[in-house]
Amino acid sequence: MDSCRRHSTLPWAIALTWSIICVNAFTTSAERLGDLSDYELASFDNPDILDKTQRRASKFNHFALSDHGDVYVGAVNWLYRLESSLKMIQNVSTCDDSRPDSVMPCHLTNNYNKILVVDSTRPNSLITCGGVYDGICQLRQLQDISNVMMESVPNVAGFEDASTVSMIALGKDGQEMLYVAVTYTGENVNDQGNFPTIARRTLEINRYDQSSLLSAIQRDDSIFFNDPAKHTIFSIKYVAAFAHSGFTYFVASQKEDLNSAQFVTKMSRVCQCGPNLDAYTEITLQCSGSDGSVYSLVQAAHFGPAGPDLAASLGLHADEQVVYTVFAKNQGAPGTSDVPIDHSALCVYRMTDILAAFREAVRGCIQDGNTYSINYLEGSFCSTFGIPILDRYFCIPLTDDAIQTPLFQYAKGIAPVPTTAIIELPGTLMSSIIITIEFNHTIALIGTSRGDLLKVHMESSTASRLYERIGVDTSPVLQDVKVNESTRVLLLLTEQKLVKLREENCGQYTTCGTCIGTDAGNDGDPYCGWCTLKRRFVME
Structure with missing residues (x-):
């Protein structure tokens, strides 16, 4: 690869050889409008599969990946299991009107998916939590998401579209626990004092009480608002x-x-x-x-x-x-x-x-x-x-x-x-971010509220440039985004679409100027290099 140019200074002889091409091709535009078709490998659109008596699954909320390659998408009122190619294998409703009435039953509101986590502590298990039925969670089989193996204690997830973030991490005594932070609304609990804003919850199950799933082992494993904060809905x-x-x-x-x-x-x-x-x-x-x-x-x-x-x-x-x-x-x-x-x-x-x-x-x-x-x-x-x-x-x-x-x-x-x-x-309203590193370069892949993917090259602590914008969807890009560093594949979730994308598309460039730019021009693609012997673009 000594004959291929990267985002570093060219030897003067090579620079002279290709100066005419680069000067003629150079453009000062800092932002390129990319074509989605040049990047998209697969996609899964929000299906309209509900009958007239049910609310339409109006938007996606979260997605998760299993070790065996399947993709799980949590949506309003629905849960989907997909192949790695994003072809749907299975879908199930998370709105069960046969359940006993709860404080906020599903037939009175939409069941937003609040938590969707592959359970790393036991095989073939998926944790999914909704905003109805008092914020309970369900443990489902990865290979059959219609199989609900057990349900959790109440008051785990937040109401409707109020924010909830979670992750599995180590807890006390070295056991893995589910950490959950929830926006308090005061809308979906009988006893408001029982709804913590932050909690760490056990993933172990008491064999004498299977409803102990995701309980806080003790009250001080939870953090609660005081009465003034609850009254003002802080x-x-x-x-x-x-x-x-x-x-x-x-x-x-x-x-x-x-x-x-x-x-x-x-x-x-x-x-x-x-x-x-x-x-x-x-x-x-x-x-x-x-x-x-x-x-x-x-x-x-x-x-x-x-x-x-x-x-x-x-x-x-x-x-x-x-x-x-x-x-x-x-x-x-x-x-x-x-x-x-x-x-x-x-x-x-x-x-x-x-x-x-x-x-x-x-x-x-x-x-x-x-x-x-x-x-x-x-x-x-x-x-x-x-x-x-x-x-x-x-x-x-x-x-x-x-x-x-x-x-x-x-x-x-x-x-x-x-x-x-x-x-x-x-x-622009940025809505998601994930980072990739390419040789010396740090690249931010940023979603927006208008459904765009922005590529930003962070050159230093004081300088960066938006070098490409790709229109992915017309609905907002959500916070869930994942990158496979070995395959350079990006999974991006919007309210209506899950998309699998290539991180780069070096073949779109036809001259070295549009690919690597110049120091003065501040443009170019940090993923790509110009091969001076074959006169074509290559991934760095």
Whole structure:
């Protein structure tokens, strides 16, 4: 491949040889409009399979993949099982009107799929949760999704289209647990005090009580709103969950606190190995534009590595991870609404900065008192102990002595973690994000509310470029997106379509200028290179 040009400086002789071709072909347009047919490998459209007495499955909600290649799609009132080619194998209704009446039965509302997770703790099992029937979940067979093997305790998933994020990760005693964060609405529970905003739930089943599936082992494995927050329906819109170094993290937009009218973006975390969730801590993330304006509302987030160029620009340590987030400005005056508008930005946060903010939040809650407590969570308190901060306090907020005095319960940071947007897109509402790395390049694949896929090359911590836009659908791209790094295949979900796409299409370029561009032109495709001997485009 020494004869093939990549996104690095050409040897001067090759540059001279092909300068005429490249100059003639060069275009200064920073964004190419890609054709979906050049990328699409397969798709599954939302089928209209309901009779007139049933509500139409108006949109998709989630999808999941099994190890044997099948794809599972959770939709409003329906669940689908697909082959890897996205051909439908099976569909079942999740709206069972023969069930006994519940607080919110299915015939009175639509059953949104809130959680769809392949159960890694037992073979051939799929966890699916809906917003009706008191937010219960079902354990279904992967090979026969009509077979409901058991049902969970109630109050796991949120109501209707209120946000719910979840993931399976390690818990106390090394067992895997389901972590769930839910937007509280107060609409679908008899006893509002039993609906936690965050919980870790057991995947083990008591042989004497099979209804124990997804129960919180003890009450302090759950975090609840206090009465003032429940009365005001304090809303937290969760968009992502991820695990890192013994903690489970959640990303959400919400009001800053119970007495504030200002909407902000927060990241929270719980310790996986802690005996309870008392060490729950949250911090504020701030994403600012180049003019200093603030993007208040996070829309999606992705946790992962950075490519060498971006990592060097960010000053990352070896193997350090980052959090990629897409934000939107809000309707009305800055920060006064939770309604996003078509004006988005991509911001990147170093985990070292995030971890430092969590440490400072815990320090403040132990040493500086209730300024650092969370006024919408039941039982939150801080202290004024003049003691050094130990790492154990991030999981066990008790003094390290025989008395084990409680130090705090639920802490928050005061100062936000600031960063400046790498790219800002007026007129676009970003709705999903995932990252791929190609040699030295970091590429963000971003979905939008208008059904587009954007390809953004993050060249450094201060520079990036949108180099291609592909129209995938007319409905919004959802937060569920997956990439197979070995096959370079992307699975993208919209409200009406699941699409399997190639990440790149180097064959569409006919000259080296349109493929790799020039440093001054800031265009080109980081996936592709120009082969100087064969005069054709190749994948790098």
